[in-house]
Structures are given as C-alpha cells and as structure tokens.
Amino acid sequence: MLELVDISKRFKKIEAVKSLNMFIEQGEIVGLLGPNGAGKSTAISILSTLIEPTQGDVRFLKESVIKKPAPLRKAIGVVPQEIALYPQLSTEENLLFFGRIYRLKGSKLKQRVNEILELIGLTEKRKALVDSFSGGMKRRLNIGVAMLHNPQILIMDEPTVGIDPQSRSYILETVKRLNKEHQMTVVYTSHYMEEVDYLCDRIYIMDQGNLIASGTKEEIKQILSSENTISIQADRWNSKFIAQLKGHESITKVHVEGDEITLITPKEVNLFSEIISMTEEYGIALRSLHVKSPTLEDVFLHLTGRALRD
Amino acid sequence: MKGILLARVREFIRNPFTFLLFTGMSIVFAWVISSMNVGGGGGGLPVPVYVEEEADSYQSSLEQQEAFQFYPVDKETLEAELREGEADTGVILYENRFDILVGVESPNAGLIQQTVQKVYTTDIQETLIGDAADAAGMEADQAVSAYKETLSDGTFDLTVNSFSGEESWKYDDNVHRIGGFALFFAIYTIAYGVVKILTEKRMGVWDRIILSPVKKSEMYIANLLYSFIEGYLQILIIFSVFYFWRGITFNDQMIEILLMLIPYALAIVAMSILITALVKNVEQFNAAISIITVSLAMIGGAFWPLEIVSNPVLLFLAKLNPIKYGLDIIQGAAVYGYSFTELLQPISILTLMAVLFTGIGIHLMEKRHI
Ligand SMILES: Nc1ncnc2c1ncn2[C@@H]1O[C@H](COP(=O)(O)OP(=O)(O)OP(=O)(O)O)[C@@H](O)[C@H]1O
Ligand SMILES: [Mg+2]
Numbered sequence: 001m002l003e004l005v006d007i008s009k010r011f012k013k014i015e016a017v018k019s020l021n022m023f024i025e026q027g028e029i030v031g032l033l034g035p036n037g038a039g040k041s042t043a044i045s046i047l048s049t050l051i052e053p054t055q056g057d058v059r060f061l062k063e064s065v066i067k068k069p070a071p072l073r074k075a076i077g078v079v080p081q082e083i084a085l086y087p088q089l090s091t092e093e094n095l096l097f098f099g100r101i102y103r104l105k106g107s108k109l110k111q112r113v114n115e116i117l118e119l120i121g122l123t124e125k126r127k128a129l130v131d132s133f134s135g136g137m138k139r140r141l142n143i144g145v146a147m148l149h150n151p152q153i154l155i156m157d158e159p160t161v162g163i164d165p166q167s168r169s170y171i172l173e174t175v176k177r178l179n180k181e182h183q184m185t186v187v188y189t190s191h192y193m194e195e196v197d198y199l200c201d202r203i204y205i206m207d208q209g210n211l212i213a214s215g216t217k218e219e220i221k222q223i224l225s226s227e228n229t230i231s232i233q234a235d236r237w238n239s240k241f242i243a244q245l246k247g248h249e250s251i252t253k254v255h256v257e258g259d260e261i262t263l264i265t266p267k268e269v270n271l272f273s274e275i276i277s278m279t280e281e282y283g284i285a286l287r288s289l290h291v292k293s294p295t296l297e298d299v300f301l302h303l304t305g306r307a308l309r310d
Numbered sequence: 311m312k313g314i315l316l317a318r319v320r321e322f323i324r325n326p327f328t329f330l331l332f333t334g335m336s337i338v339f340a341w342v343i344s345s346m347n348v349g350g351g352g353g354g355l356p357v358p359v360y361v362e363e364e365a366d367s368y369q370s371s372l373e374q375q376e377a378f379q380f381y382p383v384d385k386e387t388l389e390a391e392l393r394e395g396e397a398d399t400g401v402i403l404y405e406n407r408f409d410i411l412v413g414v415e416s417p418n419a420g421l422i423q424q425t426v427q428k429v430y431t432t433d434i435q436e437t438l439i440g441d442a443a444d445a446a447g448m449e450a451d452q453a454v455s456a457y458k459e460t461l462s463d464g465t466f467d468l469t470v471n472s473f474s475g476e477e478s479w480k481y482d483d484n485v486h487r488i489g490g491f492a493l494f495f496a497i498y499t500i501a502y503g504v505v506k507i508l509t510e511k512r513m514g515v516w517d518r519i520i521l522s523p524v525k526k527s528e529m530y531i532a533n534l535l536y537s538f539i540e541g542y543l544q545i546l547i548i549f550s551v552f553y554f555w556r557g558i559t560f561n562d563q564m565i566e567i568l569l570m571l572i573p574y575a576l577a578i579v580a581m582s583i584l585i586t587a588l589v590k591n592v593e594q595f596n597a598a599i600s601i602i603t604v605s606l607a608m609i610g611g612a613f614w615p616l617e618i619v620s621n622p623v624l625l626f627l628a629k630l631n632p633i634k635y636g637l638d639i640i641q642g643a644a645v646y647g648y649s650f651t652e653l654l655q656p657i658s659i660l661t662l663m664a665v666l667f668t669g670i671g672i673h674l675m676e677k678r679h680i
Contacts, residue, residue: 078521082512083513101518
C-alpha cells in the first residue's frame with residue numbers, strides 16, 4: 001500500500017538515510033527500530049511527505065507521491081517525535097484547532113473531539129492547559145491530535161519517549177486496539193525493542209542510515225539461529241576478565257551492561273566450563289550463566305556489535 | 311485560516327503580557343520624557359534660576375524663551391541641584407548682571423549664557439530707549455513699541471530651507487516622542503508575532519498544518535496578518551492614549567496618520583519575516599531583533615530628530631529605514647499639516663519595502679528551512 005523505493009537523504013554532510021527500501025501493507029503494524037541518529041525520523045518524514053528524499057521514490061497505492069502528496073496526506077495521521085501542540089491552549093482547544101484545519105465543523109467536530117478525548121483518556125482534562133500536563137498526558141494528546149481526521153494509516157515517531165510506565169502501556173494498548181478493532185495500519189518507530197517486539201508484525205532495523213535487517217520477528221531472530229546468546233551475571237566485573245572474553249577466538253560479540261554480560265558464540269562451541277573456570281581464576285562471584293533465546297536487542301548486537309540503547 | 315487566527319487570538323488572551331509590556335513601555339517612555347517639558351509651557355532643557363529681588367523683569371522675559379525652560383528656585387536649591395547633578399547649569403539673576411553656574415561641563419552652558427545675555431541686552435536697551443524718550447519728552451511706551459516693531463520687521467529677509475525645501479524645520483517634541491516610541495516598540499510586538507512561524511516549525515505544529523488541507527499561503531497569510539493586527543493595534547492604543555488622556559491632537563490628523571501608518575506596520579511585518587528567514591533559530595532571532603530594532607530606531611530618528619544628524623553615512627542608512635519614513639508621515643501630517651498626496655513618497659517606499667521583503671523572506675524561508 002505504502003512504499004519507500006531506494007530512498008536516500010543527505011543533509012549537507014550527513015547521509016541520514018542510505019538506499020532504504022520499505023513497504024507497509026493494509027492492516028499491519030510495522031516497526032522501525034534503531035538507536036539515536038539511525039535515521040528513523042528522517043525515514044518517517046520522507047514517508048509522510050514532509051521532506052523530499054535526495055533520491056528514490058515514495059509510492060502510495062502504486063502512485064508516486066513526491067510531486068503529488070495530497071492523496072497520501074489525507075490518508076495518514078502523523079504523530080511527531082516532538083510534542084507538536086499549543087502549550088497555551090487547553091486539551092479541547094488544541095483538538096478543536098487541529099480538527100478545524102482538517103475542515104471539520106460544528107457538531108461533527110465536537111463529536112469527533114469527544115471520541116478522541118475518550119480514546120486517549122483525557123476527557124477529565126479537557127479544560128486543562130497543555131502546559132500544565134505531565135509528559136505522558138502530552139504524549140497522549142500528541143497522538144489524539146493525529147487521529148482527528150480518522151486516518152487510514154497512523155505513523156508514529158517514538159510516541160513513548162520519556163514517559164511514565166502507565167502512560168506507556170496505555171499508549172501501547174491503544175495502538176494495539178486501534179489495529180485490532182479498526183484495522184488501522186500503523187508504522188511504529190522506537191528505540192525500545194520490547195515495544196516493537198510486543199506490537200509489531202514486521203520490523204525494520206536501521207543503524208547509521210542503513211537498513212541492517214528486516215522481516216517478521218521470527219525471521220529476524222532466525223539471523224541468530226546459528227549462534228548462541230549467552231548471558232553471564234555477577235556482582236562485579238574484572239577488566240582482565242572482560243579483556244580475555246573480548247580476545248577469545250570463539251566469541252564473536254561481547255556486550256557489558258551493568259551486572260550482565262552478553263556473549264554471542266557459534267552454536268557448535270560450548271564455552272560454559274571455560275567461562276566458569278575463568279570466573280574462578282579472576283575471583284568473580286558468578287550469579288548465573290545461561291543461554292538466552294535471542295531478542296531483537298541481541299540481533300542488533302550481532303549485526304552492529306553495539307547495543308540498541310547506548 | 312480562520313482557525314489559525316482564532317488560535318492566535320486565544321493564545322493572545324491567555325498571554326497578553328508581552329503585548330501589554332511593549333504598549334505600556336511606549337506610553338511610559340513617551341509620557342515621562344515629554345512630561346518633563348509640559349509644566350513650563352515651553353519645551354527645552356530645564357534650567358534652575360535664582361532671582362535677586364530687583365531682577366524680576368528678566369525672569370519673566372527668560373520664561374518666554376523656548377530653547378530652555380527656566381524655572382525659579384531659591385539659592386540653596388540651586389546650589390544643591392548643581393552639586394547633586396540634577397541640573398548641569400544654573401543661573402543667578404541680579405539687577406544689572408547675571409552669573410552662570412556650571413555644575414557639570416556641558417555644551418548647553420554657552421547657549422544658556424547667550425540666551426540670558428540676549429534678554430539682558432534687550433531689556434536694558436528697551437529701558438534705555440524708554441529713559442531717553444522720557445528725557446526727550448516723548449511717550450516712553452510708544453518709543454519702545456516702535457523700536458520693537460522695527461526689530462521684528464528686520465533689516466534682512468532671511469529664509470531657512472529644510473529637507474522638504476519648502477518650510478523651515480519645525481519640531482514638535484511631543485509628537486516626535488510619541489511617534490518615535492510607538493514605531494520603535496511596535497517592531498518588537500510585530501517581530502515576536504512573526505517569529506512564531508519559526509517556533510511552530512520547531513515545535514512541529516507547522517508540519518501538522520502542512521499535512522492538513524490548509525494551504526501554505528493561508529498559513530503565511532494568517533500568521534502575518536495576525537502579527538500585523540497586533541502591532542497595529544498597539545500603535546492605535548498608544549496614539550489614542552495620548553489623544554484622549556494628554557489632549558495631544560496631532561494637528562487634528564490622528565485618523566489620517568493612523569491610516570497612513572498601515573504601510574509602516576506592513577513593512578515591519580515584512581522585515582520580520584525576512585529576518586526570520588535568515589536566522590537559524592529563535593535565540594538568534596531574538597538577538598538579531600534587539601540589535602536591529604535599536605539601530606533602526608537610532609538611525610531612523612526615533613529617539614532624536616534626524617535633523618540634528620549630519621553624518622552622511624548615517625543619513626544614507628536612514629534612507630533604507632522604515633522608521634524614518636514612519637516618522638516622516640507622523641511629523642509631516644502632525645507638524646507640517648501635509649496631506650496624503652504630499653506624503654505619498656514615504657507611503658510608497660514603505661509599501662515597496664513591504665512587498666519586497668515579504669517576497670524575499672518567504673522565498674528564502676521555503677528554500678532554507680526544509
Ligand atoms: N534537518 C537536518 N539537518 C541536518 N542533519 C539532520 C537533519 N535531520 C536529521 N539530521 C541528521 O541525520 C541523522 C539521522 O537523524 P534522525 O533524526 O533521522 O535519527 P533518529 O533515528 O530519528 O534518531 P532519534 O532516535 O535521536 O530520534 C542524524 O545524524 C541527524 O543529526
Ligand atoms: Mg527521531
């Protein structure tokens with residue numbers, strides 16, 4: 001239904017997106033995952049006709065929309081990464097304003113505003129100024145505004161950044177429900193792999209402007225089928241121990257985060273006894289050592305040698 | 311477009327403080343400075359005078375002088391004012407002579423001396439003529455008035471030409487102050503209105519509107535129109551306050567002046583959009599607008615009359631400056647009594663600026679901020 005064909009975007013020196021191909025079908029939730037600066041927002045802006053690509057084409061229902069964006073613009077609701085609201089206006093006034101610019105009027109506008117307030121759970125706060133809101137409430141209204149004109153496709157750029165867990169799960173549930181009950185197509189950008197893992201049918205993973213993996217969750221995790229992901233946990237680490245792991249010929253990736261070290265090794269080698277004797281040698285109090293089922297985080301680690309959230 | 315204007319008005323009602331601040335400042339500045347001149351009837355720099363008993367007649371002649379505003383004080387006050395720097399120069403009048411006391415060296419001392427000297431010479435001359443007439447058995451009063459008549463007829467015909475080449479330079483301090491400060495502070499109000507385009511772009515609201523069926527031209531027009539209305543409203547309020555409260559009539563031309571200032575407000579809107587297009591962010595804009603506004607006001611004669619400026623570079627820069635033309639309109643109508651057709655030149659220049667700057671500004675903005 002909606003496609004990016006070999007898209008590149010260059011900002012002066014930075015190549016933010018490099019030959020990206022992407023497609024979105026009716027009714028699915030597609031995830032776009034990547035660390036900061038991966039080029040997600042740039043890709044999303046190109047997808048929603050807000051910036052023109054340096055190269056490549058954007059197609060909606062097989063028609064190029066770069067020169068004729070109107071049909072696509074009507075079909076999409078965009079939730080920007082920033083809070084794009086008037087802070088000095090109330091919830092209701094914001095909704096009325098953005099409803100009006102979509103040519104909604106009178107009782108139809110009022111009714112739609114009420115529906116949205118219900119949907120994002122801000123009916124009680126309709127008269128409150130956005131300025132006085134918590135991050136979570138602003139985020140919810142930021143989403144609500146994008147839904148006023150009842151779009152077919154909802155494009156969301158990191159809609160859960162910097163908010164409390166309740167608001168976050170509220171948003172995730174709402175997105176899931178919209179998709180299930182209203183067959184809404186969703187493009188969901190995030191750097192939280194749990195969110196993408198939970199919501200999305202298909203996933204694109206970007207890093208430094210490149211698409212590094214894409215497919216269904218299962219397909220992506222298959223990338224790690226020939227490897228094991230080993231998790232080691234202990235109270236304290238020893239730098240020599242870590243150096244030795246990094247230098248080990250059978251270990252392809254080492255990632256240290258807090259009290260956990262994640263290793264990626266070929267499936268056929270078994271390093272358990274070796275790791276245990278190394279911990280003894282360096283006096284490390286081992287808490288656990290096990291093979292994990294791979295997560296998207298591990299896929300990212302495998303593909304780039306870095307964690308998603310550095 | 312109605313929606314955008316409505317949102318702006320709502321925001322304004324929630325937060326009218328910047329607007330009120332700038333309006334209030336214009337009024338206070340124009341009022342405080344011009345009220346210094348009101349009490350004595352004449353304009354000019356206030357000068358304290360201590361008058362010895364026999365010198366009363368000089369005092370009344372002095373108070374009719376326009377260049378300075380001589381006000382009587384007792385000797386202690388005079389000395390105290392000079393000591394504390396409240397006045398630069400003071401005068402003591404005796405029967406046959408006077409003293410100029412200089413507290414702080416200033417170029418005014420010489421002028422004050424000349425002014426007082428003239429009064430003494432004239433008065434003494436008149437007394438002498440009167441005495442002489444008396445002695446010759448003529449009516450003293452007649453002789454003196456005959457002398458005055460001859461004086462005012464003048465031996466030479468002297469004409470002074472000014473910038474317009476028609477009349478000598480006239481100056482109305484009140485009108486100048488009100489006009490100057492109104493035009494000056496209106497720039498801030500308008501500029502802060504226009505820069506909302508940049509704020510909205512950064513907030514992402516602009517993108518939301520772009521995705522909606524609202525046309526880009528509507529977005530620009532709504533924003534610019536709103537800024538124009540806010541700035542123009544401010545000018546209107548300031549003029550009305552002085553008209554109704556201080557009784558300044560602007561030569562019965564207030565409505566005409568206000569109508570002719572529409573191109574001024576439009577030119578400022580246009581200038582703001584041009585600056586908005588040239589800066590990278592709102593912080594840069596704020597810095598730029600403070601510098602530009604103050605320089606425009608100084609070069610354009612908002613704080614002092616341009617007629618006292620003689621530097622050719624500054625005078626040339628003034629020609630590119632909307633404030634100068636705004637003031638030309640105000641002064642032209644309120645002081646010289648010029649009509650619309652006679653002021654067509656500044657009006658057309660301002661209109662041209664409005665069109666030109668808006669065109670370039672929007673063009674640059676569309677090219678740069680993507
Ligand atoms: N308008 C722009 N001008 C210049 N460089 C830009 C612009 N927008 C983005 N970039 C650069 O392009 C790269 C990708 O940015 P982008 O915002 O698309 O990343 P992102 O994946 O959305 O990151 P984040 O998680 O921080 O939102 C970054 O290096 C960024 O600095
Ligand atoms: Mg982003």
